[in-house]
Amino acid sequence: MIGRKKETTELNKLYDKNSAEFVAIYGRRRVGKTYLVDETFSGRITFRHAGLAPEDQKDNIGQLKNQLEHFYKSLLLHGMEECEKPKNWFDAFFLLEKFLQKIDAGTKQLIFIDELPWLDTPRSNFIQAFEGFWNTWACHRKNLMLVVCGSANSWILDKLINAHGGLYNRVTHEMKLSPFTLSECEDFYKANNVKISRYDIVQSYMVFGGIPFYLGYVNGEYSLPQNIDNICFAKNAPLRDEYDRLFASAFENPDYIKAIVNLLGTKNAGYTRAEILEKLDISDGETFTKSLKALLASDFIVKYYPFGLSKRSVHYKLVDSFCIFYHHFMKNLKTTNEKFWQQNNTSQSLSSWRGFSFENVCFNHVEQCKKALGISGVVTQTSAWSKRPDDEEGTQIDLLIIRDDNVTNMCELKFYSGEYEVDKPYYKTLLTRESLLQKMVSPKVVIRSTLITTFELKKNEYSSVFSNVILMDDLFEK
Structure with missing residues (x-):
């Protein structure tokens, strides 16, 4: 698996703990949430289920029935004996509890529910049933780990991580997966x-x-x-x-x-x-x-x-x-x-x-830029600045790295197919920008013009205007 070392380590530590764990993983659609769980817990998932996508269902009519039918079939696929189909989510989670109890051999049981927000269809009482499943039964089982995922981040945040009702403070570990x-x-x-x-x-x-x-x-x-x-x-x-x-x-x-x-x-x-x-x-x-x-x-x-x-x-x-x-x-x-x-x-x-x-x-990739500047440990703020023309010349700076060590990096960003060369007009522009910015900061703050570009900065009589140069290869630092 590419990357995700920190996330994999965290998930495995949680798996090895002798306590009930409720993990919520969220992030942008297509970012790899399901893949992370599949690869990390390959061969160790006791029960898994994925909600049906709302866009695949024409309207609200029958959505609850379809979701329950799909959940029931997932239970059957994992070895549950056929029984009366659940009529609501309370029935569905009761079937899951009975099934997990029956196959419990004392080893870790991992439940993975993917796209959890999709199960919460209109007027389904899903949240109440899910809350009952965790608070009444699952949270008391030391060998149980519940992992849920979802691309509907507002739902994950509002209904689970920042919940105010019965699921308040129930998520034991939240994980945001970034690109x-x-x-x-x-x-x-x-x-x-x-x-x-x-x-x-x-x-x-x-x-x-x-x-x-x-x-x-x-x-x-x-x-x-x-x-x-x-x-x-x-x-x-x-x-x-x-x-x-x-x-x-x-x-x-x-x-x-x-x-x-x-x-x-x-x-x-x-x-x-x-x-x-x-x-x-x-x-x-x-x-x-x-x-x-x-x-x-x-x-x-x-x-x-x-x-x-x-x-x-x-x-x-x-x-x-x-x-x-x-x-x-x-x-x-x-x-x-x-x-x-x-x-x-x-x-x-x-x-x-x-x-x-x-x-x-x-x-x-500001963190990579900070590493290239040798300031990884310095507290910084990232910003941009624009000044409209008035009695002075206007200007625009696309990236400022404002540091707590009394230095501000005024970054010029240039995607170029070869060496970047500073000419006289641009040299004067940079000096003007430095001067305008210096008026905005404390006298103890030093402004350093910093070039971020693809390849090299060509040396000439004007290139010294840049105190620092960050190259494309620096952005690839881990």
């Missing part, structure tokens, strides 16, 4: 015999992010542009309809969620809460708050405080690579061009997009 880093993407490609340069791995990250399911479609027989066409633009491309599926399967109100994501996709710096509400003409309240929390928990968005502004000006920024890519190239593609990427690979529009997307790659 792969560049290093893990590289390991994944190697394991799948895909020979690809780091330059192209970074570009693939711009399209697919660190989502293992998407990376698995990359075929080593083709170039990266060919793969992007095959995966995203071909007539039957596997990810052609993925954007809608992402939200339909993970959120109760997918259109509402997509409206927020669609808006955030229009501005790299993101928007404040008030701006989102105003532009979408929606009311502030619990639904909106929960939606933002769910998007944050799913790694679709991040929140940050723009430098120089108050904490009330927190911005929400779209950082999911696939969603960003979709908004730039797939959303408004009016004609089916199965060779779109290959035919436009060297175009100015794609070059501009790579520059924009490299900012997102760096934003997602």
Whole structure:
């Protein structure tokens, strides 16, 4: 298994404990939650079940019946003797209790319920039955471990991890599974015999992010542009309809969620809460708050405080690579061009997009940047800053690493096909930015211009403007 060493270690420690354990694993759809459990506990799962996807069921009618029928058949597959089918979730969990008691030999029993939120269909009383199963029976069995997963992160957070009712503080361990880093993407490609340069791995990250399911479609027989066409633009491309599926399967109100994501996709710096509400003409309240929390928990968005502004000006920024890519190239593609990427690979529009997307790659690898700077142990804040022209020149800085050791790294992000060369106009621009930023910080703080680029910085009379240089290879550090 690629990556996930920390998660695997934690799960195995919990498995070895002599106590009842209730583990909730959540994360973005396609990030590898099920695979993690399958690989970690291969041959050790006593009972497993997966909920039926809501988008596969036309309406609410019969959903409860279908879920119960499916759960009953899972019990039969695991060796339970045939009996009267459960009429509700209380009956279903009672059957599970009886079955586990019957086969209990004193060794660890692992129950894995995948896509748990999908079982909670309208008016099913699933939560009450599930609560009864854990509080009345399961939590008292020292040899039992319950692992649940779900892509509907708002449900996992609200109904389990942050529950206020009968399941309050019942989850013994929560685990958020995040997308792969560049290093893990590289390991994944190697394991799948895909020979690809780091330059192209970074570009693939711009399209697919660190989502293992998407990376698995990359075929080593083709170039990266060919793969992007095959995966995203071909007539039957596997990810052609993925954007809608992402939200339909993970959120109760997918259109509402997509409206927020669609808006955030229009501005790299993101928007404040008030701006989102105003532009979408929606009311502030619990639904909106929960939606933002769910998007944050799913790694679709991040929140940050723009430098120089108050904490009330927190911005929400779209950082999911696939969603960003979709908004730039797939959303408004009016004609089916199965060779779109290959035919436009060297175009100015794609070059501009790579520059924009490299900012997102760096934003997602700040820890690697800190390691390259030798400040892994320093407390930092990550931000961006823009200044509108007034009586002074305006400017924009896409990444600031604000350190507790009285240094701020003003990062310039350049995705370049060769050595990057600083010319005289750009040199003057950087000096101006440093000067403007210095006025915003304490006199004891030093501003260091820092270049983050793909290859080398070409030495010339202007290159000394950069105090630090972080290269693409640094972003691949583990």
